[in-house]
């Protein structure tokens with residue numbers, strides 16, 4: 001018996017498929033920053049002010065990460 005179904009759609013969304021956008025007139029939440037966010041960017045900040053995320057490749061540091069520490 002399958003207890004966990006793959007939920008491709010959420011209840012209430014009607015199963016309609018639309019390109020996922022987040023509004024075309026949003027700006028970075030950072031003060032002093034007037035960068036307009038892409039419709040397809042679900043962050044509240046522009047790429048400069050987004051919280052830093054380090055890519056994790058199965059526990060191996062990327063070259064980029066190593067370079068940033070040097």
Ligand SMILES: [Zn+2]
Pocket residue numbers: 028029030033034035045046047048049
């Ligand atoms: Zn910004």
